Amino acid sequence: MTRSAAAYRNLRHRARRHFTAARRGLLIAFEGPDGSGKTTQRKLFKTWLQSQGHSVVTTKWNSSELIKPIIKSRKTVQSLSPEEFSLLHAADFRHRVEQTVLPALWSGNIVIADRFLFTGLARDVARGLDLDWVLKLYQPLLWPDLVFYFAVTPDTSSRRITASRTPNFYESGRDVTALDDPVESYYTFIKRVIKEYESLAIIFNMLTIDAEQPIGEQHHRLRALFRDGQTRPWSEWNVDAVAEWLALDRRHR
Amino acid sequence: MTRTRGRGSLIAVDGVDGAAVHAVAKAEIKAIARARRGGVSVWDASGIFGELVVAADDAGRPSARTLLLLYAADLAFRLRWEIKPAVEKGHTVAAAPYVATAIAFGRAAGLPGGWLNSLFAFAMQPDAARVVDKASPRKAKKVCFVDFGCTHLSANGHGLTRHQLAARARAHLTRFALPQSSRTAAAPPPPPRARRR
Numbered sequence: 001m002t003r004s005a006a007a008y009r010n011l012r013h014r015a016r017r018h019f020t021a022a023r024r025g026l027l028i029a030f031e032g033p034d035g036s037g038k039t040t041q042r043k044l045f046k047t048w049l050q051s052q053g054h055s056v057v058t059t060k061w062n063s064s065e066l067i068k069p070i071i072k073s074r075k076t077v078q079s080l081s082p083e084e085f086s087l088l089h090a091a092d093f094r095h096r097v098e099q100t101v102l103p104a105l106w107s108g109n110i111v112i113a114d115r116f117l118f119t120g121l122a123r124d125v126a127r128g129l130d131l132d133w134v135l136k137l138y139q140p141l142l143w144p145d146l147v148f149y150f151a152v153t154p155d156t157s158s159r160r161i162t163a164s165r166t167p168n169f170y171e172s173g174r175d176v177t178a179l180d181d182p183v184e185s186y187y188t189f190i191k192r193v194i195k196e197y198e199s200l201a202i203i204f205n206m207l208t209i210d211a212e213q214p215i216g217e218q219h220h221r222l223r224a225l226f227r228d229g230q231t232r233p234w235s236e237w238n239v240d241a242v243a244e245w246l247a248l249d250r251r252h253r
Numbered sequence: 254m255t256r257t258r259g260r261g262s263l264i265a266v267d268g269v270d271g272a273a274v275h276a277v278a279k280a281e282i283k284a285i286a287r288a289r290r291g292g293v294s295v296w297d298a299s300g301i302f303g304e305l306v307v308a309a310d311d312a313g314r315p316s317a318r319t320l321l322l323l324y325a326a327d328l329a330f331r332l333r334w335e336i337k338p339a340v341e342k343g344h345t346v347a348a349a350p351y352v353a354t355a356i357a358f359g360r361a362a363g364l365p366g367g368w369l370n371s372l373f374a375f376a377m378q379p380d381a382a383r384v385v386d387k388a389s390p391r392k393a394k395k396v397c398f399v400d401f402g403c404t405h406l407s408a409n410g411h412g413l414t415r416h417q418l419a420a421r422a423r424a425h426l427t428r429f430a431l432p433q434s435s436r437t438a439a440a441p442p443p444p445p446r447a448r449r450r
Contacts, residue, residue: 065309065311065313066315067323069308073304081333083326083375084326084330087325087326088323091319094318095315095316098319136372139368244318248316
């Protein structure tokens with residue numbers, strides 16, 4: 001075995017030992033289509049967790065300080081192809097995993113992700129890209145301990161989003177639907193996105209919340225699911241993601 | 254990789270010395286009949302890396318994986334706007350650098366080959382490939398992707414210096430990409446321009 005292979009094996013061992021300790025950080029993802037009420041529930045849930053004495057860090061989709069401006073400027077001029085859209089969001093995700101998510105988990109915090117890699121998968125596949133190729137962009141995979149999927153119908157999503165504003169170019173999928181009307185395009189696109197989400201929710205064992213229910217009921221369901229799910233064992237699938245991050249970050253060597 | 258052959262052709266020119274790679278790419282295009290010249294497609298045509306340079310320090314430095322995802326996004330841009338349209342019109346384009354340089358950089362940084370190959374699966378197969386394995390005789394003035402990436406990684410505490418990373422990338426290119434391509438020494442420097450008096 002080469003020296004670097006031995007060092008990597010040691011990092012994998014450290015990752016496993018750290019995250020199988022009695023008290024560890026938890027990663028909780030909030031997923032669902034636009035207009036499903038994720039952000040409202042995420043805020044309520046965060047406040048409740050903090051009231052229970054947990055230290056909570058939040059990360060949002062497309063929010064890395066390094067990559068977000070790059071994506072924003074290209075969205076403004078509507079210059080992104082589906083591949084570029086997918087690759088830039090994967091870069092933003094990777095940077096946040098390395099800079100925000102893993103450091104917070106390593107320090108024992110609860111990390112709430114307002115959208116996680118499943119958002120990338122659902123949207124990119126709805127844009128016609130191959131699921132296997134998109135999934136590989138996000139490797140090494142970091143699986144959340146819990147994924148709450150907020151399920152709504154395309155009609156509900158469309159009604160809630162278009163009630164107060166016009167969906168923007170990429171949000172409405174006008175880059176792939178070839179429809180000029182943003183509302184009509186949004187409905188067509190969100191149907192595809194929801195179809196992909198529903199498949200992903202089954203494949204990845206997400207905890208489905210009926211997002212058509214009143215806000216209070218949804219919140220109490222979240223609490224119950226969290227109580228049942230917080231003692232889930234650490235996913236061994238995550239060992240490569242953590243080991244690679246440890247190799248990057250000298251502070252933890 | 255998907256083979257999308259138009260009426261023209263794509264020549265991939267890879268290497269770790271930016272100036273040498275560019276010189277070879279220019280020479281390749283110059284050797285083609287003027288009517289079929291499609292030009293040289295260079296790194297960072299989309300301006301992504303230029304924007305990274307001016308990003309705030311507290312935004313955090315990108316890792317090798319992040320840099321490669323960004324390189325792939327830039328390559329998707331180059332393919333869409335520069336390479337495929339020219340090839341479809343029957344022109345010959347030299348992509349300098351193309352996929353092999355990025356894979357060599359990724360391997361030098363310790364990333365798995367399977368991930369790198371999958372990342373660039375969208376890129377069209379070149380009709381010809383050149384690997385430039387010698388440095389430019391001139392003092393290199395062009396910052397290339399490998400320079401940029403190695404500088405970022407070494408500053409990020411990767412554990413290897415910029416030169417060590419670049420040497421690894423060069424070794425990888427020589428070992429794996431050369432057998433499938435034609436080795437090309439750096440083009441000779443152009444004659445010095447006559448000074449205006």
